[in-house]
Every structure is written in C-alpha cells, then in structure tokens.
Amino acid sequence: MNAVMDVVAGELGEEPLLIWVDGGFPDLFSLPGLPWPTAVWSTRYLELSSFTRVLLVDDAISNMRRDLCRRAALTLIAEISLREGAADVAAKCAVGANLGRSWFVSDSNVMDDLEAMPISEVYVAVWFFGLAHEFGHHCDAEKFAIDPLSDEAILSFLRSGFDNIAAAPQLPFSFDTVLDQIRQQPGHPLHPRHLRGEVVADLFAAEVVLETLPGLMARAGAGRPHSLRIIAELLLAETQIGFIERCRGFAHLLQHRDNRALWQAHLLQPAAFHVRMVWLQSYLSSTIASMSATASTASPSTLRRWESVVSDVAASFTQSMAALESGLADAMRFALDDDMPVAAMIDELRVQRDEDKTGGTLLGFETRAFRELAASRQVSSVWLDAVVDALTPTRP
Ligand SMILES: [Zn+2]
Secondary structure: OHHHHHHHHHHHOOOOEEEEEOOOOOOEEEEOOOOOOEEEEEHHHHHHHHHHHHHHHOHHHHHHHHHHHHHHHHHHHHHHHHHOOOHHHHHHHHHHHHOOOOOOOOOOOOHHHHHHOOOOHHHHHHHHHHHHHHHHOOOOHHHHOOOOOOHHHHHHHHHHHHHHOOOHHHOOOOHHHHHHHHHHOOOOOOOHHHHHHHHHHHHHHHHHHHHHHHHHHHHOOOOOOOHHHHHHHHHHHHHHHHHHHHHHHHHHHHOOOOOHHHHHHHHOHHHHHHHHHHHHHHHHHHHHHHHHOOOOOOOHHHHHHHHHHHHHHHHHOHHHHHHHHHHHHHHHHHHHOOOOOHHHHHHHHHHHHHHOOOOOHHHHHHOHHHHHHHHHOOOOOHHHHHHHHHHOOOOO
8 A cells, every 4th residue: 555655646746645434435535625635445445346346357157247237236326325314215226136146246344355365466456546546636637638638539539438328319318419518517527627637537547556566566476567467457447436436326316316417417427437448548558558668659550559459458348348237227227116016025035035044144144234234324214124124144
C-alpha cells in the first residue's frame, strides 16, 4: 500500500490521504475540497470488485455465468437497498438472488483471502486500480480538454457507445435528443467535462499500477510483470467498477422510479463506460508499446501491433462481459416486476433450506453479511423478516 501511495503522491505532487472503511457501504469515492487529495475506500468495495472479477474470468462457471451474474447483481442491489432503508426491495432482491442457488462464488468474508493473495498483476489491479482512480480525480482534467480528449472527440465516442447498446433502438430517446440535453446542461452525467474527469482518473490509475507493479513483484520474488496480464487485469478492473456502479445506480433508481432523468442516465451508463474503455485501451497500447520500444518513442508498426494485442485481449472477454450484461438486465427485470410472487418465493426458499441435508448451512454462511446487515439496520418489513428467517440455517 505504501508503495502505491508514494507513486500517487509523486504523480499528484501532494501527500494523499486515504480513509479506509472496514466493511460498510460498498463505496469508493474522492472527497474534493479538502486540503489534501482524499479518497474513501471500503473493504466491501474491494470484496465486490474481486468477486466480479471471478465471475468474469472463471472458466469453470462459463455455463452458468449469466445466472451467477444475475444473482450477483441482485445480491448487490439487495445490500444497497437495505442500507438505504428500502426493506421490501432488499427482501425481494435477496430472495431472487438465493432461490434455487446451488453454486457459490463468495462475495463476502473474503478479505483474508485477498490479503493472502500473491503479489501479481491480479493483486495490484484488484487492490489499487479503483483506489488510484479516486486519487486521479484530484488531477485537473480540464488541462486535457484538447485533442485527443476534446469535447467533440468524447461526444463522438459517446455516440458509438450509444450505438453499441443492444437495446438502443428500443430506448425511448434518440442519441440526438440526449446530445441536445448534454450541450444545454453542464451538470449532465454524460457531459464531456464529467466523462473527461473519469477518463483522466482511469489513465492516472493505469499509470500508478504500471509504475508500481514491477517494484512490488520484484520485491516479492514474483518475477517481471507480463504485459498481456497487465492489459487483461486493467480491462477487467474497469469492468468491475462499471458493474458495481451500475448496480448501485439501479438500486437508487428503484427508489425513484418515476424520475425520467435518472432513468435516462442509467440506461446510458454503458455508453459512458464505452468512452472510458476506448481511452483505457488506447492508453495501454501506446504506453506498453513505448515501454517495449528500444527508442524513446514506439514506431508506428510497434504501436499497431500493441493496438491489436489490446483489442485481442478485450475480445477474449467478450462472452463473459455479455453474460455480465445479460445477468444485470435479468436482475433489473426481476427487480422491476411488480407481479413477482415474492411471498410465495420466500416460502419456497424456506422449503429449499428445510429440504437441504445441511439445513441451509452453506447458503446461511454466504448470506451472513446480508443477515447481519438486516439485523443491524432499524428497518424491517414482513418480507425482510421472512427472507432473513428463510436464509438462517436450521443447524448452528
Ligand atoms: Zn471516478
């Protein structure tokens, strides 16, 4: 951690302050306006980010990836809703996440495993990309409001991101309407100024990881970093952030279902992440190309070679990213369906536990964080109490 904070300090020219929260809300954000560059980071965020990575890379789960992603999204939405006091939404999503669940990818109580992880490209990306991103928000992004990060360049990538959204033709607004709104509202979540801030923070984070990694791996006797692995892990880290952000945004949206502006911003989030991904990929190809070049700048052919390597690595995740996307859409459909027979599903969940030979021990262990959170909150509802009861193992 110290090595990373030293690099962050060197890049920002100021000592950063990290506020570390044990457990709590899955949060990661920067606090502008303090005398020091400050970021708040919860261990829960770290757990979720590593959990999302496993969902994306584990080949053993490829047949059920979409379902696991749906359950993961519902788990996260349930947790956030509970923290926001929306007990019924939390209960409904928790039952959706756990009814019929037979395969477990742990999303909580994994801090010990994360701390014991060997130092590698995976370790550094999981632990530090998101964290360094938040410190990256302390850079003056408007300095970069020129080519290639000009407003027009960002908007043109936003357009291609919009066209890439599978449901784009069915959305109740066109890109041109959105574009008019963006141009008129500087506070719009897709305003180039805002997106530029995110892109600059991402590139800052990638730079911190690239600078820290060789030293950390050498000190741990882990050899030299492997370029392909660095590329893969940074692209995955960006996807993890996107997934958590979108689940969080959706949980918030469930409390404000009539708010059209929130809906629009939520539906357009994939386009915003497309913009960030485009720049991250381009940064990685040019930086790794110059690192591997003998001269001070990479030749055009070296650059082209690394561009195609980066896009091949990105393409290798296409299927799992599509499963993540579909799983999230399934979770959203479930959460929005007011005709879902929640009470009957909770009864089924109880039957599932009672028919389990271990009395629901594994499910109980995996949902312990949710149950403890429900107990610690001053909110309750008939559904929430019933779900917590159905998730509680009958054997100690
Ligand atoms: Zn950010």
